[in-house]
Amino acid sequence: MRGRWRTAFCAVTAAGLVLALQPGAVCSAQEQETQNVRRVAVFTYSYASEYWGYVTQGCMAWSRDDPTLEVDVKSVSSSIAGDEQMAMIRQDLESGRYDGYVIAAIDTESMDEALREVELPVVSIDSPLDADCVISFIGTDNELASAAGARQAVSMAKDNGFSDPECVMIGGLEGGYNQERRVAGYKRGVEEAGGIWLDKVYQTDKSVADGGKAMEEIMKDYPDGIAIIACYNDTLAESALEECEGNPAFADTVFLGFDGNGSVCERIMNDDRYANMVTVAQNPYEMGFHAMEIMSDYFKSQGQGDSGDLSQDDESGADADESSQGKEPGADTDTSATDDKFGSDSQDASPQETGKGGSGKDQAKTEGIPFIDSGYAVITSVNAQERMTQIMNHIS
């Protein structure tokens, strides 16, 4: 009886082998290509945010020309919705439906924890992550960039008649990586340029409503006005500016924003109320673009026989930097030429691998992870047009 079963098993196995070796069973080139497509999930902050729209735009721009990458961008209801982001990424990690992740983490500690056992490649953008799977961190050197913006703000305040310009800040979430960097940078820049850093930070949840409330507080605390209000981002700077509109004590106040969104640049160009606004422009499009590029290079290096060991982070980062020299974000965009016009307090928009992971207390967090500096530019009414050109060039 047992012999009969064995015979049947052998027959079925043999038939299977014959079928498998049939010419028709060989994968077509198209099928192979489909199999080689890697799915990457991109986690950003708010779905309605202009800034994160640029990051998404950069990711999509790369994937449009790269048939081997399929990109899903996932955004949450606001820039404080860490729980939403974590819920989504946990499900995705569990389902195993993606081959890699590009993550702008809202709650970096929870994200570090969630990524602890992950063996897929992760590129962190905007805020660094501390996990073995992180192959690269792309972001702005916030301290350097905010210091440059602060120097420009002090200069403008002096031009507006403030001899010893004092500065307060409307901040984002207390303790956040970028928040800490920007506070340090603003302080440094203000002091370097001869201003006075009052060490007073009005914390907000980065929303327009909170920005307005913080400005109300400032107007109470400084009824005679103040020279500079440095803000965590453009949204807060705009809401603060709108809030104090019509208050003569703040007519000459310089508002310092961060991000350099197109909408802000256009207002700086065309709206007189924004004449005293300066913003530090990041390069979110480039962040998204180069994150995908690094991911693509990583998958290619795997396909060329690399073990795919995530411990080879340094090589992946180096490859990314090398290849970025061959393909600039936005094929018809000469970003470096545009940036040259931004003056001395600017960095080229082309990413530069510095090998350092930011400065300050969180430096240890990114040690060993290649840091790609996506660059920055200080935008005033003088160079806002160039920035707008750069932004509009990305619209396909």
Added chain:
Amino acid sequence: MKRHSSFWLNLIILLAGVSATIVLYNVFVQRARRSMVNVELETIAEYQIKGKFQSVEFMTVVWDSLVLANGGEVKDFSNRSEKILKDYDNDMVESFQVAPAGMIQYVYPYTFSDEINKDVESAPYLGDIAVRARYTGMNTVSEPVPMDDGDYRIYFCHPIYLKDRVGKPQFWGYSIVTSRASKLFGGLGLENTSTRSTMMCYRMDSRNGDQILFDDTEGKLHDPVRSFVSVPTGIIVLEGMWEGGWITGNEKVIEILIAAVVLVLGALLLMNMRIRKNMRTLSQISFTDELTGLYNRHMLREMFEDLDGKQTHIAMLFVDFDHFKTINDTKGHDAGDEALRQGAAFFVSVFGKDACFRYGGDEFLMMMTDIPDEEAFSLAARLKELRGITFGDEVIPVTVSGGFAAADCSSISDIRSLLRMADENLYNAKEHGRDQIIGGEA
């Protein structure tokens, strides 16, 4: 006491078995159903919800194409909008709006006429997404905006760019489509699924509180399966449960019936086990001598009945301890009992267990069937080897007397005659000085 604790132990085992059955039933059914509902939710999330969003987003592009085709002019807006809806058969579109230079100038249907001249970029809910759409060139979708009728409106905003003479895109305005949550999420594919599940769907909003977009659970959701899906308006959560709960009311009855059947079967099984055990004990008690472990006279009688009617050659040896009363009187009854135990063990070693019987008091009977008389008598002769027993540190001298008889038997009366003969020979052995076996020559 022992019997009492055994009852409780059995009862506990039985109840544990019933509980385990109920738990396993629940776990098995629930796991299977959760898995089915999970697959269903994932399918709805990945294909239906995303598909519906894409379908409405596509409708924003239609007016983009028409504006471009007409060199930046909007022509025959109402009629074309009506035709678009008819051609694409898209019932999720609530309205079309076109906003040259960011100001809404065209709306369809006419019930949206209050939107005319609205500045898109400063409008509540719409402003942020319009700005994002304008500067990134991408479609952007608003959060669900609560309406007076309890439903939500969702804005799909698409920027329109015209190319200038050198091919650079120049912002022209917006194409906006509105949709209702009830249309986008209502009755999400439930009629097309093989499972019977209820579900709800909400948009996560950490700042303002979650927005329930669809709910057919009537508030009866318990420990639901959860699936997250990322759509252009944020993270949507689907929560589902098997209709009527993971275990329905009817199934609870079935579960109780199964538990009752298991309980009855278990009780019967335990009773059966208990009866069998008691029967084994009773059987041992009725056929075995408690002190020596040898078969008793009851068993001997049974054997006689078995042999009745069969032609069998039987050799019998009746054995009696010499001066056994003296042992009891001088060494005590414990010594006497020990003498019987050790004597019985000796008999078993010589004749085998099945041939030895305790006949009564210090009398033993060895019955050997179908062996030659010489061999039987030579075995009987070995009784001489029993010379003493050990009691504590002491060796008590012991001898036995035996009466041997052998004959062909075919009935119980033959066997009883043989038994009497062996008994008489034993009597003679006692009479003639003990410590001897008489009847071997017979």
